[in-house]
Amino acid sequence: MPQYALIGLDIAAILILTFGLYFPRHRRRDLVPAYLCVNIGVLAVVEVLSSAEGVALGLGLGLMGVLSIIRLRSYEISQHEVAYFFAALALGLLAGMNDTTDLLPVGLMALVLVALFVGDHPRLFRRYREQVVVLDRAIIDERELVKELEHLLVARVHSVQVRQVDLVNDTTAVEVRYQLPRSSATDAGAADSRDPAIVSVSR
Known part of the structure; x- marks a missing residue:
């Protein structure tokens, strides 16, 4: 699959995650830009690092991990919001790190959304x-x-x-x-x- 198609799928996935799952269920506006920017930011950084010569991709991903930990520790958020935060990171990584001939990232991105849809459903253990x-x-x-x-x-x-x-x-x-x-x-x-x-x- 062409890289621009995966980028388009990532944008669609983060929109579904943010506006289709998270906000209708939890109504917390301040985390909407956080999820969007984390996803697009990770996608952009991974794309640049994967195409640059002499740059260790592992080092770049490690730096992104450190930044995500700092973000999570800087303000108190609940466990289900951490799950959405991690999902936004994962979607960006899956879209940026891939073999353009492999459809596995597409299936994994869909799996992330399905996991959040089921695991955070209001009817699950609602009592x-x-x-x-x-x-x-x-x-x-x-x-x-x-x-x-x-x-x-x-x-x-x-x-x-x-x-x-x-x-x-x-x-x-x-x-x-x-x-x-x-x-x-x-x-x-x-x-x-x-x-x-x-x-x-x-x-």
Whole structure:
């Protein structure tokens, strides 16, 4: 496949990823230019390095990896947003590093999009939630803590990790993973649940 055709496919793929998958599901505008620029930037750098003489392609890719790590550490983003970030990088690399007679990059680019479509679908495990809950009393006993959380959340608790027990202020901060009843789950709630929020519960 001609290189310009792969570049066109990469542009189509990043548009689908950004405007067809990410933004309709998560509505975070500030990451839209990040995904677009990362993809096109990686594609451009790989194209230049692959055609330049005396330049180690591995060194260039290593530098891009360092830049991506710096970007991910510079601002707090959730795990599913990291997945989209990595997918944008992968699409650019697949389009830039290829044999023009090989259709494998096209299939791999499609596979990346399919993986995100399925793995980040709002209906996948939509009844599962994760929250940081602050209770207005100190609870040491784990069984009592689970029982209290299930009563407050009206859900089945699967995992509890105690972050802090404050005996002075009489509070307990826990990270809890739980499963809602079928009648309580919504697609919108499932999308939001992947970003743990802090919920303060008092009586």
